Amino acid sequence: xxxxxxxxxxxxxxxxxxxxxxxxxxxxxxxxxxxxxxxxxxxxxxxxxxxxxxxxxxxxxxxxxxxxxxxxxxxxxxxxxxxxxxxxxxxxxxxxxxxxxxxxxxxxxxxxxxxxxxxxxxxxxxxxxxxxxxxxxxxxxxxxxxxxxxxxxxxxxxxxxxxxxxxxxxxxxxxxxxxxxxxxxxxxxxxxxxxxxxxxxxxxxxxxxxxxxxxxxxxxxxxxxxxxxxxxxxxxxxxxxxxxxxxxxxxxxxxxxxxxxxxxxxxxxxxxxxxxxxxxxxxxxxxxxxxxxxxxxxxxxxxxxxxxxxxxxxxxxxxxxxxxxxxxxxxxxxxxxxxxxxxxxxxxxxxxxxxxxxxxxxxxxxxxxxxxxxxxxxxxxxxxxxxxxxxxxxxxxxxxxxxxxxxxxxxxxxxxxxxxxxxxxxxxxxxxxxxx
Amino acid sequence: xxxxxxxxxxxxxxxxxxxxxxxxxxxxxxxxxxxxxxxxxxxxxxxxxxxxxxxxxxxxxxxxxxxxxxxxxxxxxxxxxxxxxxxxxxxxxxxxxxxxxxxxxxxxxxxxxxxxxxxxxxxxxxxxxxxxxxxxxxxxxxxxxxxxxxxxxxxxxxxxxxxxxxxxxxxxxxxxxxxxxxxxxxxxxxxxxxxxxxxxxxxxxxxxxxxxxxxxxxxxxxxxxxxxxxxxxxxxxxxxxxxxxxxxxxxxxxxxxxxxxxxxxxxxxxxxxxxxxxxxxxxxxxxxxxxxxxxxxxxxxxxxxxxxxxxxxxxxxxxxxxxxxxxxxxxxxxxxxxxxxxxxxxxxxxxxxxxxxxxxxxxxxxxxxxxxxxxxxxxxxxxxxxxxxxxxxxxxxxxxxxxxxxxxxxxxxxxxxxxxxxxxxxxxxxxxxxxx
Numbered sequence: 001x002x003x004x005x006x007x008x009x010x011x012x013x014x015x016x017x018x019x020x021x022x023x024x025x026x027x028x029x030x031x032x033x034x035x036x037x038x039x040x041x042x043x044x045x046x047x048x049x050x051x052x053x054x055x056x057x058x059x060x061x062x063x064x065x066x067x068x069x070x071x072x073x074x075x076x077x078x079x080x081x082x083x084x085x086x087x088x089x090x091x092x093x094x095x096x097x098x099x100x101x102x103x104x105x106x107x108x109x110x111x112x113x114x115x116x117x118x119x120x121x122x123x124x125x126x127x128x129x130x131x132x133x134x135x136x137x138x139x140x141x142x143x144x145x146x147x148x149x150x151x152x153x154x155x156x157x158x159x160x161x162x163x164x165x166x167x168x169x170x171x172x173x174x175x176x177x178x179x180x181x182x183x184x185x186x187x188x189x190x191x192x193x194x195x196x197x198x199x200x201x202x203x204x205x206x207x208x209x210x211x212x213x214x215x216x217x218x219x220x221x222x223x224x225x226x227x228x229x230x231x232x233x234x235x236x237x238x239x240x241x242x243x244x245x246x247x248x249x250x251x252x253x254x255x256x257x258x259x260x261x262x263x264x265x266x267x268x269x270x271x272x273x274x275x276x277x278x279x280x281x282x283x284x285x286x287x288x289x290x291x292x293x294x295x296x297x298x299x300x301x302x303x304x305x306x307x308x309x310x311x312x313x314x315x316x317x318x319x320x321x322x323x324x325x326x327x328x329x330x331x332x333x334x335x336x337x338x339x340x341x342x343x344x345x346x347x348x349x350x351x352x353x354x355x356x357x358x359x360x361x362x363x364x365x366x367x368x369x370x371x372x373x374x375x376x377x378x379x380x381x382x383x384x385x386x387x388x389x390x391x392x393x394x395x396x397x398x399x400x401x402x403x404x405x406x407x408x409x410x411x412x413x414x415x416x417x418x419x420x421x422x423x424x425x426x427x428x429x430x431x432x433x434x435x436x
Numbered sequence: 437x438x439x440x441x442x443x444x445x446x447x448x449x450x451x452x453x454x455x456x457x458x459x460x461x462x463x464x465x466x467x468x469x470x471x472x473x474x475x476x477x478x479x480x481x482x483x484x485x486x487x488x489x490x491x492x493x494x495x496x497x498x499x500x501x502x503x504x505x506x507x508x509x510x511x512x513x514x515x516x517x518x519x520x521x522x523x524x525x526x527x528x529x530x531x532x533x534x535x536x537x538x539x540x541x542x543x544x545x546x547x548x549x550x551x552x553x554x555x556x557x558x559x560x561x562x563x564x565x566x567x568x569x570x571x572x573x574x575x576x577x578x579x580x581x582x583x584x585x586x587x588x589x590x591x592x593x594x595x596x597x598x599x600x601x602x603x604x605x606x607x608x609x610x611x612x613x614x615x616x617x618x619x620x621x622x623x624x625x626x627x628x629x630x631x632x633x634x635x636x637x638x639x640x641x642x643x644x645x646x647x648x649x650x651x652x653x654x655x656x657x658x659x660x661x662x663x664x665x666x667x668x669x670x671x672x673x674x675x676x677x678x679x680x681x682x683x684x685x686x687x688x689x690x691x692x693x694x695x696x697x698x699x700x701x702x703x704x705x706x707x708x709x710x711x712x713x714x715x716x717x718x719x720x721x722x723x724x725x726x727x728x729x730x731x732x733x734x735x736x737x738x739x740x741x742x743x744x745x746x747x748x749x750x751x752x753x754x755x756x757x758x759x760x761x762x763x764x765x766x767x768x769x770x771x772x773x774x775x776x777x778x779x780x781x782x783x784x785x786x787x788x789x790x791x792x793x794x795x796x797x798x799x800x801x802x803x804x805x806x807x808x809x810x811x812x813x814x815x816x817x818x819x820x821x822x823x824x825x826x827x828x829x830x831x832x833x834x835x836x837x838x839x840x841x842x843x844x845x846x847x848x849x850x851x852x853x854x855x856x857x858x859x860x861x862x863x864x865x866x867x868x869x870x871x872x
Contacts (some may be wrong), residue, residue, distance in 0.1 A: 125780065146626065
């Protein structure tokens, strides 16, 4: 059974704090191994990547076979059943439609002193997307990473997706195709991250790397950060459901299990203002675990990290939610908009009982790459801006420089930076001379 | 003398590549020391911070004297001469006016399937700004870090600014005051970063930490990343000036020196399409170095890392500029807008000969915290969005769920995630039953 908490209990604060601090991930320290792999790839390029792929993925490659050929991609895509192709196409279309609205605007204006100011956004030139192999090879994640990059206008999109024992996922290749990616390397691990960051004879380096991965991939992304940009380092998935008694306990139980089935380290929490409903959901979860295909994963997640919190009212639920700062937040209450207005920190919010979180994983449109481990306090889900950067711009006229230059001289002097001041003073002297 | 390159030279590509790869910073590996300091602050809180401040800053504090009192701040501010106060106020006002325009918009719409979608931006609840002590204690940096946070709507703003031997900078306190920060701790180093990330008995933890610092501060920021958000880890400053022959060589020389005087590791590069102008600027730099107050810093920077590149035309200059991806870029040419249109990667651009980069450091309005070391390829200067996060939102109606839910079921099945599919299927079954 999961933990049961009640905000009226004397030990609630202590137990709730412990729940927040619970360490769910025991990431192995692979940093030394990863450092050696990166150094090897930087030194020996393709040869290192090929050796490491033979070692870790039991796959023999040459520089010529590192990437899937167009024929291999077309052939794999041809195997995808029409129903799956249609579903993936609808998902791609809806994700694109959502993210297109995130394209930022340039700005330029002239201020009262005559200074022209503004900024200009532009895409990164090249991005690399990591797609894990094996069980965690999710075509939906390809769409969620690649489409924002494509919408941003990234010129060159590369995917690295390991194919252990040579086994690839046709849906991943189709998702790449639908997202405008045609360069897909069948490599993975820290060696793939190093190859994308530094380049090899065959693999052109990129400027930004995103996508989930195991401990080796995460450590490699941390190490190449600075040389290239990276997205967040994602932790295990989480859901918080706030539900009143006017819900089907079976639906809420399934929603909780839809995070628990991701990973034994995932965390599912229910907050409700009705103690009977809390019990009903707990019973429903137990019942569903009897038949759930991935019960061997969802069960331990629910027992070890799950929690059901009974509170006095929905305002209290909102306060608790902000302390959790959940990755996913379902508001299954009569007036979800009113409750949403009280929420400050959450990655993605799902309003009302007709919006199960799984809709957001696949087809809703918003991104499913979201801040975990309470980082929704300070970060956002993956979005178009992650693949763009802003250049600021300023243009002074002589009049503008006369208006604001003297203050810059004063401040430069106060910071002891003589050339800073002189660069303004020389220009002002010319203006004064011209007028004299 | 700095390096002279000419794009017509046979060895240009090799030398330009070497210039790009030049290692300018030899950061000491202080990671173990920093890890120990962070662990100590987490374990012992105020006591550790006080001990470390006594050790590193030769300053004896108590929990009660960790922060400046309002009286101390008011007294220090009262010492600032009116001319400096006026300059700082004008800078604050202009920086605020620029950043207010960066406030993002929320969005909400209903798509053709009846799904309501959108996002909502919100500020981080609390941010901590690090301000170095000693020589690098720049009031302008206080404004550049604190004002975007204030404009974002951050509820609680904290500054940590070490005061070695108890010596504080009244202008830093005034800049904090003008930026709406009234909690200023006189602590620094890794202990200050740890205190802001984890909190102590006296110091409340924050969600985001920004600001420049030495190797200890940078290593500490890397270590607390994840627990809190951080800004970029800044490297030594850089400027690229693209100038045609129709410029005063003395002005361009001063502009180059205004970066070189920051730091012996700073880098100043001139690209020009006129070989005689190149020589004239080189002579002007040498002449100015005879009298520049900070020649002992600017001289080594210019000799070791400076470069003057002569190219064939301005299109070529733009191509080279994008490979450099400069932090600061001055376009001192007849038609700077036309050249700006050819530039893809730069942190901040200064258009025309009346816009010396120093204007941007102090008073222009755009931020002076900018991406260094070629990271303008993938990142932006500090801005209001760095202190905000975006929550996505989705709300399905029964009709919307019927329209797009089946595709989510198909994709969940293809990824082997049974509860994901079931969470949609259970709701669709109800809808079908209600209609039947």
